[in-house]
Amino acid sequence: MAATRRSRRMAADILTYFVLVSMSLFCIGPIAWMFLTSLKLEADIVTQTMQYIPNRITFQNYVAIWTQSSFPVLIGNSFIVTLITVIVCLATGTLAAYAFSRYTFKGRNTLMLGYLVVRMFPAVMMIIPLYVVLRSVGLIDSRIGLALAYTSFLLPLFVWMLKGFFDAAPKELESAARIDGSTRFGAMLWIVIPLARNGLVASSIFVAIAAWNEFLFALMLTTGQGSRTWPVGLQLMVGEFQLPWGVLAAGGILSILPVMLMFALVQRVMVQGLTAGAIKG
């Protein structure tokens, strides 16, 4: 009896590893292939027989995308748009998340639901009027305009995610500070926010990754070098110049580096926050 149970457990473990390993390969394999491609000479990519391990390794694709295209400008624009988006979310969303987490007031649930329903609006439905509005106030093709457009769908997400982290922060210290004579604002600023700083970092990074990766709004709302972000730039380069595969792969790898870095930095906290926010939503 014990023996069969142990062997059954063993079989289950083997099956588990089999599933985990094959799924990881399925997830990482394509990215690894893109990385290998970025290290190949174009002649070795366009060959009769597939080279699984590159015969020659070159970094010229990376040099090419960085020096012979507007890629650095695109990356710079993306960086600024992302930064503005995160700052706006942090400044306004933190307050709202705190209010939702700590106070009960009339219309609270409706309002929170409203923040969520907002995400159901089709992007296209938002993009057209945003285009018209931003154009009329001179914010089309501007980094601020694009960042504002991003807050339209990222701010609600930020609020929901951060509320989960505030909910998890113990209320006792806050009450103690209040009894101690602190104002509500003081208690929030000096007690609750420091307690939830992991959540603030995780929610900000989540918003940052989404803004960094965003493609559709950027395609419609940017028209020139002044504000064009890297996803749009890369896409247009493919269309206009018949970008060689190696260079395209190098661009892809370069542009996901910041994402992977941020993800690696906070993956544990973020995974918790993501699940907490999404489940409650």
Added chain:
Amino acid sequence: MDTGSHLPKTGMIGELSETRYWIYLLLLPSLVIILLVIAYPTIYGMAISFREMRLTRPGLNGWVGFKHYLVMIDDPVFWVALKNTVLWVTFAVVLELGLGFIAATALNRNVPGTGIFAVLILVPYFLPNVVAGHMWALLLDPRLGVINDILVRIGILNSYKAWFADPNTALAATIFVEAWHGFPFFALLLLAGLKGIPQDLYKAAAVDGAGPIAEFRLITVPMLKSVIAAAVILRVISLVNSPDLLLILTGGGPGDATQVLSLYAFQTAYKDFNFGYASALSVVMFVILMVFAYAYIRLSKIGRE
């Protein structure tokens, strides 16, 4: 007010926070932004759908009532796109849910090394659409695609296949790419759901002599119901709304084989600058989505808790 506190003084804002307006002050900044960049554009967007608005022909302007909606009824592309949207969303969600469930179950067994596997499995979800799209275009390329090469080598295919150019395989190929990109989302949510099931339930079931299949059917599925329902609805919304991947992989082609509503609406706005018709298309899309969401929430009873 600050007299007894050891914390730094907070000045006027501190004073304000003691009044009954405090909650509204906290909510105001985000509300202003949301009203400005969401509510106003949304209402405006709905209004545009009843107007003529083409940036290429500024002379055309003014209210046209339901004209765009009537045109839509006779627009064959609209119906093809509607059909493709249903196919694309249904198959993508089913695939992602299946893969996500397998991944979550495996991760939930907590064998040594689970942490690393969890991170690896999550990576596709954070990959930008633009990169994911071009990466898969390379992997499935009719001349250089490594997947074609592997399939030929192991004897499944006779020759390289142009997955995205063949109307018979284009939609399936894009669904496959989407599943790769989106299944980690389900894995993540379902894993959280699985962790929330009390272990006692399984112990009690084991005492009663329930096998793994009975445990799965009688405990796991019912306990995960609300998580699955929430994950499905969130995913359906984002799948219906975002044409990014299709825009990059196929642009709706070949012909209209991969044309979906969101992409059709976007191209009508981006290529033709026909804002009126594009708005009407997205309003219809939104209404369909709302009706679906309402019916789905009612049927799955997640609204009840």
